Amino acid sequence: MRFTLSMEDLNVDGAEIDNIVIDWVEDVSQERVMQMSHEWITSKNFLTERMMGLKRVGESSLTIEPVEE
Secondary structure, three states, X not given: OEEEEEEEEEXXXXXXXXXXXXXXXXXXXXXXXXXXXXXXXXXXXXOOOOOOOEEEEEEEEEEEEOOOO
């Protein structure tokens, strides 16, 4: 699966950042994708709890799509 995380208006260890896009490919099961999607939707602090130094995110989006082989 290809994951694309876009974040705007960030504070990382006191530094103000306008925009970051992180893109990666990971071999995960469908169950794990569903779990991650559920956590993303239901957890208010999903990113700040998981990323060291990240103190604030204004807007963010996570796209998950299959990778064609």
